[in-house]
Amino acid sequence: MSTAELDAIYLTIALATITTILLLILGTPLAWWLSRQKTSWPALVEALVAMPLILPPTVLGFYLLLLFAPDTALGSAWEQLTGTRLAFSFSALVIGSVIYSLPFVVQPLQAAFQRVPENLLRVAATLGAGPLDQFRSVVLPLTRRSFITAASLGFAHTVGEFGVVLMIGGNIPGETRVLSIALYDYVESLQFAEAHRLAAGLVVFSLVLLFLLYRRDRRDSWRVRA
Amino acid sequence: MNALSLRLDCPGEEGFRLRLECQLPDTGITAIYGPSGSGKSTLLDCIAGLRRPAAGGLVRFRGESWLAPGTFVPPWQRRVAYVFQDARLFPHLNWQQNLDYAASRRADKGGAGMDQVIAALALGDLLQRDPAGLSAGQKQRVAIGRALMSAPQLLLLDEPLANLDHAAAAQCLACLQQLARQLDLPMLYVSHDIEEVSQLADHLLLLEQGRVSDQGSLLELCGRLDTRLSHEEQAAAIVVGTIGRHDPEYALTELEVEGQTLLVGHRPEAPGQKRRLRVPARDVSVCRQRPLDSSILNILPVTLAQMEADGEARVLLRLALGTQYLLARITRKSANRLQLQPGDHLFAQIKSAALLMESTDTHE
Structure with missing residues (x-):
């Protein structure tokens, strides 16, 4: 395997890991908030979160590209703070990936939180547990599996993204050239043997991950029925 | 008698309003009796802090203000334990861990000890540890034990025996009587079963359509003609x-x-x-x-x-x-x-x- 490929693999894992951590940090409170709202307007927030599921990634990438440009408020503020440009940077990829993979983390968490009976939280409250304590001691243990699902899906989906990366990251080796872009390059330059290696690797990775997740769910549902 | 002072105006679940002003004693067992939909559970929720009544409400317990204009003490700081009709044991914990959950969050060192609670509620012989494997009566006894392990200063019980068969209810009732004698813990006991109330209560609060229709000692109220009690079939x-x-x-x-x-x-x-x-x-x-x-x-x-x-x-x-x-x-x-x-x-x-x-x- 070439250094370029190893760089791309390393970059992809780094991007997916950082994105997944950020998604759990941001997605957990968002999913919790959505799961406890009884009015209908949070549906708008839900719709926004779900948008990346149906929009062509290039649409998201296009708007992010405009947003990250040095002459925008965000772009110039970023430059002043960090001294680097936001567009076509690893940071831009992280921001894009977080938005792009948000539904894959928020939706399973929200569904899991909604299944946590309000009654148990009320009991916990009367036993002296404050809101954070209730979350840590009741909600987390009851939804631990959904966190694993959410993190796995967020990670895998980030590994598999292409359109957003292409639009806002470009193709800078070691900075924004992730696996899917490297694969695209190989195909463009007719290096099919290398392309096969990366493509097959991604197929196997995705298949194994999804198989493990679904097998766990299947075993569980069987156990519950028994 | 200013043990528990209440002034509440709170919309209930089925369109009725709980509107009352009363003083309840802070000793013994006070039964809150009334037909379903009279606001009994809403009243307990307001006392526990699980429900916020309309502005102007007042809840004071032993001189401590839990609810007043500008004051709202959240449920986890009131030290009021609540036993619900369904036991609501934490499913991810076994029954002993359910008790530990409460014990590790108790605010003061006093209160009932683990051994005392386990003995009083006959929990020692529970072989099955997982809550899902316990019978309804066993679950409810664990729930009562868990409530006591939080060392509350007031215990609320919302029809704790309603889902139990006769034998299990009788056993729970006996446990509650024993606990009431052993512990100096005021209890508010919601029920629509006058026989249960007759066995347990010292004091009685009669609720009707969200209002207090009468209150007083159980013996006195049961022997009067001008309450709703005496006109019930099982008076x-x-x-x-x-x-x-x-x-x-x-x-x-x-x-x-x-x-x-x-x-x-x-x-x-x-x-x-x-x-x-x-x-x-x-x-x-x-x-x-x-x-x-x-x-x-x-x-x-x-x-x-x-x-x-x-x-x-x-x-x-x-x-x-x-x-x-x-x-x-x-x-x-x-x-x-x-x-x-x-x-x-x-x-x-x-x-x-x-x-x-x-x-x-x-x-x-």
């Missing part, structure tokens, strides 16, 4: 008596009530113990002369204190037996034929079968 007076001699030949036990002797089915209690006796109004009849050839054993001289119509056909009588009262429900026709007047000296006939012996200590 019953409660009198307190002392266990007397046992009569093994006929399997009967004597009970001394106000200098009179009543015979009840054989009881295991030792002579001298005080017990409550629940006498349903429908099982009491009156006559002017002491009948000499009746099959009814318990015939007591009483004075007619008060009478009140109970629907079209029936009349309720309040009969003074010393300082205590019996209720009798007879037909209006009989009342007219006997020309009953308050102050009349009568004989109350109590069907032996109607004597329900409750195993509760009373505080009289």
Whole structure:
């Protein structure tokens, strides 16, 4: 395997890991908030979160590209703070990936939180547990599996993204050239043997991950029925 | 008496409003009794802080303000434990961990100890540790134990026996009575089962359509005619008596009530113990002369204190037996034929079968 490929693999894992951590940090409170709202307007927030599921990634990438440009408020503020440009940077990829993979983390968490009976939280409250304590001691243990699902899906989906990366990251080796872009390059330059290696690797990775997740769910549902 | 002061205005679940202002004692067991939809659970939720009443509400407990304009103490700081109709054990913890959950969050070092709670609720013999494997009665006993392990200063119980079969309910009830005696812990006990209430409660709060219709000591309220209680089908007076001699030949036990002797089915209690006796109004009849050839054993001289119509056909009588009262429900026709007047000296006939012996200590 070439250094370029190893760089791309390393970059992809780094991007997916950082994105997944950020998604759990941001997605957990968002999913919790959505799961406890009884009015209908949070549906708008839900719709926004779900948008990346149906929009062509290039649409998201296009708007992010405009947003990250040095002459925008965000772009110039970023430059002043960090001294680097936001567009076509690893940071831009992280921001894009977080938005792009948000539904894959928020939706399973929200569904899991909604299944946590309000009654148990009320009991916990009367036993002296404050809101954070209730979350840590009741909600987390009851939804631990959904966190694993959410993190796995967020990670895998980030590994598999292409359109957003292409639009806002470009193709800078070691900075924004992730696996899917490297694969695209190989195909463009007719290096099919290398392309096969990366493509097959991604197929196997995705298949194994999804198989493990679904097998766990299947075993569980069987156990519950028994 | 300013133990628990309440002034609440709170919308309930089915369109009614809980609107009340009252003072409740902070000793013994206070039963909150009323038909479903009268606001009993809403009241407990407001006391626990799980529901916020409209502005202007007031909840004070032993001088501590839990709810006042500008003040709202959240439930986790009130030290009020709550036992619900469904046990609501944490499914990810076994029953001992459920107790530990409460114990590790208790605010002060006092309160019941783990061993004491496990013994009082007979939890020691629970072989199954996972809550899902416990019976309804076992779950409810664990839930009560968990509530006690949080060392509360007030215990709320919302129909804790409603989902249990008769045997499990009786066992839970016995545990609660024992705990109430052992612990100096005020309890508010919501129920729509007057028999449960008669066994447990010292004090009674009657709720109707979100309002307090009456409150007072259980014995006093049960012997009055002007409450909703006495007009219910299962209306019953409660009198307190002392266990007397046992009569093994006929399997009967004597009970001394106000200098009179009543015979009840054989009881295991030792002579001298005080017990409550629940006498349903429908099982009491009156006559002017002491009948000499009746099959009814318990015939007591009483004075007619008060009478009140109970629907079209029936009349309720309040009969003074010393300082205590019996209720009798007879037909209006009989009342007219006997020309009953308050102050009349009568004989109350109590069907032996109607004597329900409750195993509760009373505080009289």
